[in-house]
Amino acid sequence: MNDTSNMPELSSDSPRMSIPGLDRWLASAAGRSVLDWEQAQVDRMLTDIFGYHALQIGLQQVDYLRANRIPLRQKGGDMPGGDFLCDFHALPIASNSTDLLVLPHVLEFSDEPHQILREVERVLIPEGQVVVIGFNPLSLWGLKRRFDRSGEYPWNGSYLSMNRLKDWLKLLGFEVAQGKLGCFIPPLERLRWLQQWPTVDQPGDRWWNVSGGVYVLHAIKRMHGMRLITPNWKKKPVRAKALRPITQKETHGH
Template structure:
């Protein structure tokens, strides 16, 4: 997996007009992290010098990336692990929460990466995944009209496709949110075009279409109930009764054969 997409995106998110897209996406990430608990949260890759895990209630916050982060992140209580993102130094069933800000879009094989993360995630753990909506306004503008090479290198994934992958792995989709459309280079403009876009956005959502620039998905790893073994294991009562009844019938049949 190459981190070049995340690194270039980090520079663009710090500049206008994509800084507004980042601000919208940051709100969704904060909302997804707010009600998830645990001991370890691990963010893979970096798209900003800000602490994306600031509003997480998980105790230990760890950032893993191939490049050293800004000093303010380390001063903000974030622990850093420098590693090649193709070889994640994480054991099985160790992490309570993964934060993937545009991480899957940097992966050559995002489905394979998800399977690896699934093995590292604890049962009932969570994934928070953010990415660009391939049907979003900014992607259309920069991928097709301005011919921006950044989006050409990104492995953009439809949210519906991502949900299907996660369901196959046994995850429950807890929430999926989109940022506003914001096609204008002046997103805070309260003029005619801004109001028109808001109306179009509400109509699209009512019809089931989402054209927001970015999305944020929260998924929970579901596991089957464990089977008790050892001292706590007991034969169910109905099986015990059934077994006793069978034993009595066998004994009765033997007595009958002996009398004959």
């Protein structure tokens, strides 16, 4: 059994991600299909990102940092299973200390997604990078969420569109580097039903690119330089007044 005696404890009033049914869904055919697509995209995005400290916040059951070569890679969450326990809304990480942060399916299951993004911006170094993974409300998955009343993962969240997330990141000073939508298959639970849709993702990626069930968004924290105040070279300098010479007459008058 893992020793959790040294793990920090969350206060009882801390906002927490609601994840009933998460493990069951991760083991389902639909869950495995989503995770396979997500990991393929994240592996491609993270391969050439370098630095000293990489974090994955949330969904500790999956190693989204596996393809990255940053030496210190850690996973944190609000339940045991990672390297440390944390409140997503107040990360126990020093400001400007993290080179890369992966945020898988956290925002749509939080009551305060804006605060989580503010924490992401705080802990990243200038030019630090974040990868956000989320469910797309403008998809068959979003449609099922609206009618599902089970209260189980992943239908118990408030999905955010990729365009809205881009706007939020832009307000925090991030520049979106790339985004990818995928998983155009319907959210079916049985493997044999999913196998009847073997070619949907290929045309979907080309023709229905706004309706993918899941997206992966990669953004960079930009630090805008201060505006230097330079001299106004066009302004003519004030000419000094010439002294009037004293005439001989004025000299004799005194």
